[in-house]
Amino acid sequence: MPSTPPEAVRCRIEIDRLRKNFSADGREVVAVDDASFRINDGEFVALLGPSGCGKSTILNMVATLIAPSGGAIKVDGAPAVFGKPVRHVGYVFQKDTLFPWRTVEDNVGYALEIAGVPAGERRSRVAEAIRQAGLDGFAHFYPASLSGGMRQRVSLMRTLISRPEILLMDEPFGALDTHTKLDMHSVLLSLWERQRQTVLFVTHDLGEALTLADRIILLSARPGRVKQDFRIDFPRPRDAVALRETRRYAELFSHVWHSLGEEFAKGHSA
Amino acid sequence: MRRLSTLLWQVAIALAALAIWEWGWTFHDRLPWLVPDLLDPYFISRPSAIFQQFLTLGCLTTSDGSWTFAQPGGFARCIGKSENNLWIATWFTLKNTLWGFLTGVSSGFLLGLLLGRSDRLSEIFFPFITAFNSIPRIALAPIIILAFGIGDASKIVTAWLVVVFLVFFNTFEGARAVDRDHINAARLLGASEWQVTRTVIVPSTMAWLFASLSPAISFSLIGVIVGEFIGAEHGIGRMIIEAEARGEAAGMMVAVFVLMVAGVILSALVRRLQAYLLRWRPAHQLGG
Numbered sequence A: 001m002p003s004t005p006p007e008a009v010r011c012r013i014e015i016d017r018l019r020k021n022f023s024a025d026g027r028e029v030v031a032v033d034d035a036s037f038r039i040n041d042g043e044f045v046a047l048l049g050p051s052g053c054g055k056s057t058i059l060n061m062v063a064t065l066i067a068p069s070g071g072a073i074k075v076d077g078a079p080a081v082f083g084k085p086v087r088h089v090g091y092v093f094q095k096d097t098l099f100p101w102r103t104v105e106d107n108v109g110y111a112l113e114i115a116g117v118p119a120g121e122r123r124s125r126v127a128e129a130i131r132q133a134g135l136d137g138f139a140h141f142y143p144a145s146l147s148g149g150m151r152q153r154v155s156l157m158r159t160l161i162s163r164p165e166i167l168l169m170d171e172p173f174g175a176l177d178t179h180t181k182l183d184m185h186s187v188l189l190s191l192w193e194r195q196r197q198t199v200l201f202v203t204h205d206l207g208e209a210l211t212l213a214d215r216i217i218l219l220s221a222r223p224g225r226v227k228q229d230f231r232i233d234f235p236r237p238r239d240a241v242a243l244r245e246t247r248r249y250a251e252l253f254s255h256v257w258h259s260l261g262e263e264f265a266k267g268h269s270a
Numbered sequence B: 001m002r003r004l005s006t007l008l009w010q011v012a013i014a015l016a017a018l019a020i021w022e023w024g025w026t027f028h029d030r031l032p033w034l035v036p037d038l039l040d041p042y043f044i045s046r047p048s049a050i051f052q053q054f055l056t057l058g059c060l061t062t063s064d065g066s067w068t069f070a071q072p073g074g075f076a077r078c079i080g081k082s083e084n085n086l087w088i089a090t091w092f093t094l095k096n097t098l099w100g101f102l103t104g105v106s107s108g109f110l111l112g113l114l115l116g117r118s119d120r121l122s123e124i125f126f127p128f129i130t131a132f133n134s135i136p137r138i139a140l141a142p143i144i145i146l147a148f149g150i151g152d153a154s155k156i157v158t159a160w161l162v163v164v165f166l167v168f169f170n171t172f173e174g175a176r177a178v179d180r181d182h183i184n185a186a187r188l189l190g191a192s193e194w195q196v197t198r199t200v201i202v203p204s205t206m207a208w209l210f211a212s213l214s215p216a217i218s219f220s221l222i223g224v225i226v227g228e229f230i231g232a233e234h235g236i237g238r239m240i241i242e243a244e245a246r247g248e249a250a251g252m253m254v255a256v257f258v259l260m261v262a263g264v265i266l267s268a269l270v271r272r273l274q275a276y277l278l279r280w281r282p283a284h285q286l287g288g
Helices: A055-062 A104-108 A110-114 A119-132 A148-160 A178-195 A206-212 A247-269 B002-027 B047-057 B074-081 B086-117 B119-134 B137-148 B152-176 B180-188 B193-211 B213-230 B236-245 B249-277
Strands: A011-024 A027-040 A044-048 A070-075 A089-092 A166-170 A198-203 A215-219 A226-231
Touching (some): A011 A198, A027 A055, A027 A070, A027 A198, A027 A226, A044 A055, A044 A206, A055 A070, A055 A198, A089 A148, A089 B180, A104 A119, A104 A148, A110 A148, A110 B193, A119 A148, A178 A206, A198 A206, A206 A247, A215 A247, A226 A247, B086 B119, B086 B152, B086 B193, B119 B152, B137 B152, B137 B213, B152 B193, B152 B213, B180 B193, B213 B236, B236 B249
Parallel strands (some): A044 A198, A044 A215, A089 A166, A166 A198
Antiparallel strands (some): A011 A027, A011 A070, A215 A226
């Protein structure tokens, strides 16, 4: 590409004046109003906001699970089409969506099976993924006999196994207890620092956003608009636990908290 | 300790029931207020007579009471002599029960899956299905015998008819209850519509199908027996009707006893199968 300088950053997700209305009981509710932002290649972006601000709605529109009411979404320059997921985009749910009738290894290997990857290669990639997630010895377990944290590790690997370049995550650790959550942050950071996927991570937990992300996009209370865009400049690789004890973390926390707090207050009075 | 005492109680109750059945009638003349007319061996026979009849019908003893195995080829000769001995009858009844079960389960599953996943089809066909389902299936048995003859086909069709609706309604519910998020997850992991059907909709509907297998096998047996009552050349149901015509309570009781044993074994096998196929479910959901 002679026209672009080699160090130019590539835009992977482009969201332009995105809007979403729902009609509930005959009343129109504006969930997302005029949201615009761009995410560059290899960036880890947290979408932060109070509950009900439409952050998951934005994510699900990018994932093509929900049709927008207006505006545009482009993934790698191509417009997102409702119901047509893009191959190299992975999605991690908040809810446990593991297939309960499949064992851990068959859940992890699902995408490879669907894509027709030969059994030999599939086995070795599944074994590697299970090892990376610290799930050795659980390959033949069914999801019902795993803890919440382990299930979410399996979910993560089920998505990562097909090596998606873009990762959409909808409060994936929202249902976990604090300790398990920190544990999952370490797992995710170590996996991500190796692959450097482009990530859009929805959360309402400021600590989580600070720990993981390069940028925090703060949404206003409903209707969701981009309120502020913070750059989080902690060096990488990060230690999910030690990070929380640094002065810079405390500074950034109170800086973003102030803005976030205003939105929480608005959300309650609305 | 508790298990032992439970077992002792069960044995005691069974022995008491058998004893009343065997000897209760002898007190009828002396204590008519205690021993009801229903205990008359003319209706319900006696355990000892039933056992004798079992040995005879099962070709284990000849009519004079000597063991068929005592003479070389005696058992085979007896089997060959009587058209509808216990073994042949049991074989025909079980064979038709299994066929009714298999055809009913497979067609009920396909039908339930098809209508459960297509709003349009279920909209069109549901009134017909509801109407058919309100017919007591057994009422159709004579028509089926008329149409399919007194051979095996009519028994299988009767059993199929009883099983298919049961499995259909279970599968239909299951196909509607497939978790949307599982379908979305599969799509986002790259699955095509056909792959979603094969890897998500069919396996999660299977869980509902399996839950209907236990009643399905019992229903199938009922269907076959009713078919045999109305017109058959072989089978346990036919044995009961023949014994009734001859006023042989012992013969009827042997047949009923064999059916009880067959029912217990069949549902135990199906439950084992079910537990294996649903092994991924948490224990407290099993048997649902």
